[in-house]
Amino acid sequence: MKPKIFIDGEHGTTGLQIRARLAGRGDLEIISVPLERRKDASARAELLNAADVAILCLPDDAAKESVSLIENDKTRVIDASTAHRVADGWTYGFAEMDREQGKAIAAAKRVANPGCWPQGPIATLRPLIKAGLLPADLPVSMNGISGYSGGGRAMIEDYKGKGEDAPEFFPYGLTFQHKHVPELKTYAGLSRDPLMQPVVGNFAQGMITMVPLQLGTLNRVPKGAELHAALADHYAGIDGDVEVAPFAATERLPELEPERYNDTNKMKLYVFANDARAQAVLVAVYDNLGKGASGAAVQNLDLMLRS
Numbered sequence: 001m002k003p004k005i006f007i008d009g010e011h012g013t014t015g016l017q018i019r020a021r022l023a024g025r026g027d028l029e030i031i032s033v034p035l036e037r038r039k040d041a042s043a044r045a046e047l048l049n050a051a052d053v054a055i056l057c058l059p060d061d062a063a064k065e066s067v068s069l070i071e072n073d074k075t076r077v078i079d080a081s082t083a084h085r086v087a088d089g090w091t092y093g094f095a096e097m098d099r100e101q102g103k104a105i106a107a108a109k110r111v112a113n114p115g116c117w118p119q120g121p122i123a124t125l126r127p128l129i130k131a132g133l134l135p136a137d138l139p140v141s142m143n144g145i146s147g148y149s150g151g152g153r154a155m156i157e158d159y160k161g162k163g164e165d166a167p168e169f170f171p172y173g174l175t176f177q178h179k180h181v182p183e184l185k186t187y188a189g190l191s192r193d194p195l196m197q198p199v200v201g202n203f204a205q206g207m208i209t210m211v212p213l214q215l216g217t218l219n220r221v222p223k224g225a226e227l228h229a230a231l232a233d234h235y236a237g238i239d240g241d242v243e244v245a246p247f248a249a250t251e252r253l254p255e256l257e258p259e260r261y262n263d264t265n266k267m268k269l270y271v272f273a274n275d276a277r278a279q280a281v282l283v284a285v286y287d288n289l290g291k292g293a294s295g296a297a298v299q300n301l302d303l304m305l306r307s
């Protein structure tokens with residue numbers, strides 16, 4: 001029998017992308033709620049309990065409701081919302097973050113799909129902190145730019161409605177309480193709250209995250225080549241969609257543009273450094289709707305179905 005997959009929120013931005021990525025998959029049976037009944041709890045409960053895997057592409061409160069509607073031991077869940085990312089009993093769905101994380105996801109009943117912003121900084125910081133090259137108590141800031149699809153249907157409609165009048169570069173999160181701070185802190189392995197300074201741009205899809213590092217105050221200042229070697233070593237041992245670019249000193253790199261990996265599940269990491277200044281920047285380029293959401297959800301689904 002083919003595994004039954006229910007995408008709760010299948011008519012929203014993330015849900016539609018997951019549907020598109022699963023279209024033509026003869027190994028799965030997609031079970032579905034009609035558009036007009038998408039918020040009907042009894043219709044969703046029926047499908048949630050019939051599914052082998054339910055993928056939740058909903059606002060946080062609705063995702064929590066969906067989990068509470070599951071009354072059996074069989075239905076496994078991938079939650080794309082922020083609701084369960086640091087919750088007990090949930091496995092964080094970033095398969096490449098550790099050597100064993102893919103196995104943990106494969107065995108899990110409840111998987112929290114990562115947020116788009118934290119994945120890049122986690123991908124770079126976690127291996128470097130684990131390798132002892134950066135201390136856990138390093139004060140970390142991150143910045144970056146995301147396409148407006150990161151804000152879901154409401155933001156997409158807002159940007160499309162404004163057209164040319166939409167801001168090209170719009171910083172937000174200016175109270176420094178972005179909803180991704182807890183998962184970024186937890187999975188990067190930081191002991192202090194990171195400062196997140198996101199920007200949304202006037203383009204639909206794709207993102208870049210950057211973590212600037214002032215290394216001069218550390219007891220032992222790592223060289224750029226050491227940071228790069230530790231990252232390259234981590235990802236060389238892990239099957240997945242994260243790649244580390246060669247270490248190169250360069251003023252500008254044309255491939256550093258946010259839309260570069262759109263419609264893929266790829267994430268590419270870079271280390272830029274100036275040893276004389278004891279400064280470095282860790283960069284990640286990926287698709288907010290790919291590795292940042294729907295692509296990661298499909299990657300996690302495949303891991304879970306193989307177990």
Ligand SMILES: NC(=O)C1=CN([C@@H]2O[C@H](COP(=O)(O)OP(=O)(O)OC[C@H]3O[C@@H](n4cnc5c(N)ncnc54)[C@H](OP(=O)(O)O)[C@@H]3O)[C@@H](O)[C@H]2O)C=CC1
Pocket residue numbers: 008009010011012013014015038039040056057058059060062080081082114115116149150151152153154288289292293
């Ligand atoms: N967009 C992105 O880049 C990313 C999004 N996410 C997360 O994924 C989740 C979905 O986001 P996204 O797809 O962007 O959001 P959208 O707003 O585009 O889609 C959400 C969907 O859920 C429906 N919905 C809303 N409330 C309920 C409810 N109570 N019961 C059932 N369905 C409901 C919405 O219907 P209606 O539109 O009619 O309200 C809509 O179809 C969110 O938690 C988001 O934070 C995660 C990573 C990245």
Ligand SMILES: CC(=O)N[C@@H](CCC(=O)OP(=O)(O)O)C(=O)O
Pocket residue numbers: 080081082114115116117146147148149150151155179180198199200
């Ligand atoms: C551009 C934009 O607004 N992006 C969203 C993040 C999208 C995302 O990752 O959402 P979840 O954590 O809910 O899954 C934001 O910063 O709130």
